[in-house]
Amino acid sequence: MxxxxxxxxxxxxxxxxxxxxxxxxxxxxxxxxxxxxxxxxxxxxxxxxxxxxxxxxxxxxxxxxxxxxxxxxxxxxxxxxxxxxxxxxxxxxxxxxxxxxxxxxxxxxxxxxxxxxxxxxxxHPLIASLGPEPLSPEFNGPLLYRLSRGKQTPVKAFIMDSHVVVGVGNIYANEALYKAGIHPKRKAGRISLDRYHRLADAIRETLSAAILMGGTTLRDFVNSDGKPGYFAQSLLVYGRPDEPCRECLRPLKEIRMNNRSTVYCPRCQR
CATH class of the missing domain: 3.20.190.10 (MutM-like, N-terminal)
Structure with a gap:
């Protein structure tokens, strides 16, 4: 998608x-x-x-x-x-x-x-209740921290909620959580402000890099001139289960969350 x-x-x-x-x-x-x-x-x-x-x-x-x-x-x-x-x-x-x-x-x-x-x-009803753009000044660590208080939801599902922030799909949630060193199943309400600062930065960095490389082609996507995106070549965890972590070299693990593939490093992400 x-x-x-x-x-x-x-x-x-x-x-x-x-x-x-x-x-x-x-x-x-x-x-x-x-x-x-x-x-x-x-x-x-x-x-x-x-x-x-x-x-x-x-x-x-x-x-x-x-x-x-x-x-x-x-x-x-x-x-x-x-x-x-x-x-x-x-x-x-x-x-x-x-x-x-x-x-x-x-x-x-x-x-x-x-x-x-x-x-x-x-x-329009499809637009009116959406959260902030992830590359906008309105999106930051304090916002994530404030919205997450009391939430028992896993942090991966939390950042994929379009009422919290828009546009963080499955691929980019995997990548951002890895860069921020946060386990995808950790409860959103139990993550500190400092870690949310790192996560907001990781989301911006991941999405910005993907835009520069034309997106990620995994199945159907091509851009407006019919060419594929090349961010898939830079993926750190998504689509790499059992391959070595680029930091600690331990095998990456894959689990299913909400019927979606979730790949993470059990050592680097806590």
Missing amino acids: PELPEVETTRRGIAPHCEGQTITRVTVRNPSLRWPVPDDLAQRLEGQIIRTVDRRAKYLFLNLDGGTVIVHLGMSGSLRVITEDTPPLAHDHVELGLASGVTLRFNDPRRFGCWLWADAAEH
Whole structure:
């Protein structure tokens, strides 16, 4: 599933081609995504100018004068900038033709993504209750410490809660906890302020590095030009069970938490 770094990579890839461009055509080949594509999407968008392309959590915003298109890539979706004469593939469901002659095309084999319209995106029910962005000044150790008090939840689940902080998916939670030296099953409410400072720094460092490398390609993700992300080559623990820890050389262990793979070092993470 594309996580925050992959979505941010997509945003950076499509923004230069979309911002300031007039939408000349909207084609919906299959409206049956996670939520149905609005019947009047073409009516709302054609003739409108895409002012900015922004991101909030794992949602992309195509901001127009009259509102915002909210796009989510789901588990297998991708947005690509192509020439308008490129033949559609089997799972190309939505596309926008732009005045420049290029097309923004949405491909989603599993159809768990979405294209929704919002008059005010930040007040949309999908967005309104989200926590802070992990790369923003609002996210820090004291925030994690305050929100965690009294929590019996394992810290890995705590930092993956989008009401606490957005965009820390399974891969990046594994990596950040390893860098911070925190056991993924430790109760969130029993972690000190000092350790939360380290964890917030590790989350920022991990996500920033992944963005610079174009995200992590494990199964389906490709960025806006069809190329994979390369952060997978830098993973310290995720996908490396039984391999040696890069610090102590002891074998890494794998457990299941909420049906997700969790890999950690039993010596370095406490």
